[in-house]
Amino acid sequence: MRDSVLSSVIVKELDISEFRGIRRLAKPLELGSFNVLVGRNNVGKTAILEALYLLSMPYSYSQPPYNRRIIDFIASVHGGTSLLVYGYAGTAVLRHGLKEGISMYFTGAHGGIAKEMHVGDIRIEVTRGSVRRVLFNGEKARDSDFKVFNEFTDRIHEYDVVVKARSNLVAPVDISYIHFPVISEFIPRLLERRSPIRKFYNKLVIFYVKCMKAAASRVLTNSMWTARQIYRAYRVIADVGYSPVNVKYFSRVFSNDRCSNIVVTILRFTAEKDLERIVDVAARLRNYQFYICGFTDSFFDKVTEAIKRRIADKGLVEALIVFKHIAEHNLSLKLVVTRGDIGCKLRHRKRGFLKRLKIEDRALLLGFLPRDRRLRLIAEDKLMLYPSHIDAFPYAVLEPFALETPIVAYNIPALRLYYNGVDGVELVEEGNIAEPMVRAVEMLKRRDSVEPQLPRLPTWDEIMEKELEFWYKCAELPQRR
Incomplete structure (x- = not known):
């Protein structure tokens, strides 16, 4: 709610189409410094607040689960499919007109300015002189990527988020990490798409993914090729992240205290991928099993040593x-x-x-x-x-x-x-x-x-006094009285 209020302060006009039960507005909403929404149930009051929220906090937006279609998700929060304004999910467009003197940009996953990012089926537009189209949570697919992404087009409308490229991934709840080496990189004759060996290898991968499937788990991979195999196996669109390995991101996983989730890494360790940092990942994800196999080199020993060490620790x-x-x-x-x-x-x-x-x-x-x-x-x-x-x-x-x-x-x-x-x-x-x-x-x-006694822990005031005392000594200043 705070973010929605913040957005209303900088936005003077909001237009919505095909978004969360709103087919289109009769005319754009003009917003002031203080706005009151009045209306009966299921007319889009929450959707308007959500549109403002998406503008100010896009990366924290919570998406529906993979195993639910967007239309079902909308229906569940609006009292059922029969109560929806319309009976299908279209391509949403949010247009935010900013007030005078306000400039705004979106930062990308690696600190740069993101001109276009992917929002599943939501497009955010910010207008102030020129139009900036923002596709949330990923990069816009390039022409060459559409060939790779064709496998997903049949059922893409059923999913509310697709992480397409380098992006800020949604923080995981349950996650399996899978990567299969594209063996055609190593054996030239496998470059032929119709090679029997390649077909056999693909079938093995699909079989392996089926064995790995966990009903409640999301899947994270670092290759579109692997994502295609996962989709073919059980029709799940995987999150796709790229190298280098993001240790900070993976370290969020270990707060989940269920040992049923398995992090599987089948990959080729190379310097350009910076995958030696998987050692740090293994050290942080103490509650997970790591299976290291595939094309490896000297980094393999480091990883296995890290895994053995966490047992001995x-x-x-x-x-x-x-x-x-x-x-x-x-x-x-x-x-x-x-x-x-x-x-x-x-x-x-x-x-x-x-x-x-x-x-x-x-x-x-x-x-x-x-x-x-x-x-x-x-x-x-x-x-x-x-x-x-x-x-x-x-x-x-x-x-x-x-x-x-x-x-x-x-x-x-x-x-x-x-x-x-x-x-x-x-x-x-x-x-x-x-x-x-x-x-x-x-x-x-x-x-x-024996009667165990809880240790006496210092209060915050005592901690601050010790901290100040330390800095006074460092600065060679007389201590406070």
């Missing part, structure tokens, strides 16, 4: 060894591991390791759990082992305190800063696996007498 192996020692003193205890990245292969390897430790019947590798179930488990736990080698301010440590469950953890800086000397937590020397064994057994023996 959390000290899962140390936890299993410590529990073996605890199990020898207490035959009734069981170990529950709730790590998020326990995939099938990792689970199989860990079970082999559990057998060698002879604790396979007393260790449960659960992976991700719903938050309520996880908290109930923590409340019932006698002890939490947290041999992580790297962390900042982990909820995995704070939550057991709130639930009065003691912890044995490594003395890493983040834990030492907040929990050193706090009753209910035992910080042991990092890497010394014998010490957590001893401390854990001791903690279990005196479990009833």
Whole structure:
């Protein structure tokens, strides 16, 4: 609403056609500094506000899901198809006339001025002397691109957004990342479209995509060729992004705590694509499985090392060894591991390791759990082992305190800063696996007498005082009194 109000301040005239239930306006709306919309239901009041919103905040606009046609989406927010002003979805055009003295431009994904961007079936026009057509969320398809895009034309009207080229992609909820190497780049004879080998390869790709399909997932790829295979396989139009790898964008994905989503990368690592940054992506997306295959070179070792490292970072192996020692003193205890990245292969390897430790019947590798179930488990736990080698301010440590469950953890800086000397937590020397064994057994023996106390965290005023004190010292100024 704030953005709509802001738009009405700079827009003096608004004209709409074929947009969100409005076929066309009898005449353009003249807007002042303060505007009141009055009318019965389903006459387009919300659509007018939405048109203003699109002008001021285009990149944050929320699009309907892929599996719903635009006409169904409009109907769902207007009480059903029978209540629509018209029974089809046309090509929307929004014309905004700016007030005198107002100049406006749209920035592209890479910081330049975007003269034309794609809005699925919405075109925004800004008029002030000259007409600037803005196609939202992508670049306008060039003539050569239309040949590539022909696969989508039969059903394009059913989708409300298509990311066509370099663009600011909508922040993902669920996402699968897929890229297949175009092998015709490497084997010249496959350049022929009718090559049997090429047809066979395409069928393999389609079969693979069908296997990868997740009902609730969006698909992101970095090639139009791959997007065509995905569309042919199950009629889903994929988001298309291009190199270099946008680590900041991918890092948004890891806030989703469901391990069912898999990031699959089948690609050729080359310097010009800057794909070595996939190592950073692997380090940030700790809750996902990475399968690296296809055409690779020296970067492959870096990626696999990053993936192995994130498993070791959390000290899962140390936890299993410590529990073996605890199990020898207490035959009734069981170990529950709730790590998020326990995939099938990792689970199989860990079970082999559990057998060698002879604790396979007393260790449960659960992976991700719903938050309520996880908290109930923590409340019932006698002890939490947290041999992580790297962390900042982990909820995995704070939550057991709130639930009065003691912890044995490594003395890493983040834990030492907040929990050193706090009753209910035992910080042991990092890497010394014998010490957590001893401390854990001791903690279990005196479990009833241990009352975990929440650490005292500094207030914002105290933090600001420390910050000011630091800068006064840097500037060699007398401190405030």
